[in-house]
Amino acid sequence: GVAVGQAIVIQSLEDLQRIRSDSILICSRMSPVYSIAFHVVRGIISEKGGIMSTAATVARENGLPVVTRVRSAQRIISDGDLVRINGNEGSVQIVIRHCPDV
Numbered sequence: 001g002v003a004v005g006q007a008i009v010i011q012s013l014e015d016l017q018r019i020r021s022d023s024i025l026i027c028s029r030m031s032p033v034y035s036i037a038f039h040v041v042r043g044i045i046s047e048k049g050g051i052m053s054t055a056a057t058v059a060r061e062n063g064l065p066v067v068t069r070v071r072s073a074q075r076i077i078s079d080g081d082l083v084r085i086n087g088n089e090g091s092v093q094i095v096i097r098h099c100p101d102v
Contacts, residue, residue: 001065001088003043004095007081009074010034024083026073030055038062043085045092047073059087067092 005024010016016037019025025041027034029048035058042064046055049068059066065087073092077083080098085091 001043001063002084002086003065004082004084005042006098007045007077007079007083008041009077009079011074018079024085026077027055028074030058032058035062038064043067043087045070045073045077045083045085047071 005022007026008019008023010025010027019037019040021040023041024043026045030046032054038058044055044059044064044066046068047070049055053068055066055068065085067085067087067090070092078098081094082096084093084095
């Protein structure tokens with residue numbers, strides 16, 4: 001599927017507290033512990049994994065779009081960026097870069 005939402009870069013379990021209903025979860029590798037947030041997020045981008053990875057499996061079970069093997073996603077995508085993911089095509093697009101107040 002396709003989803004559009006604000007990126008939340010997950011480095012630790014504490015980061016899960018920042019997830020909102022319009023979030024796209026960005027992680028290096030999906031941990032089964034992250035599944036507690038799947039009822040809230042719109043989609044998942046994972047730097048590692050494939051069609052049989054935890055991210056892909058749990059996303060399918062929850063009806064979420066997922067794109068795996070997005071190298072350097074946590075470096076390229078920042079918290080608050082508006083991103084569009086297409087799980088059917090395996091594509092990720094940064095629609096709007098988040099510019100924090102200066």
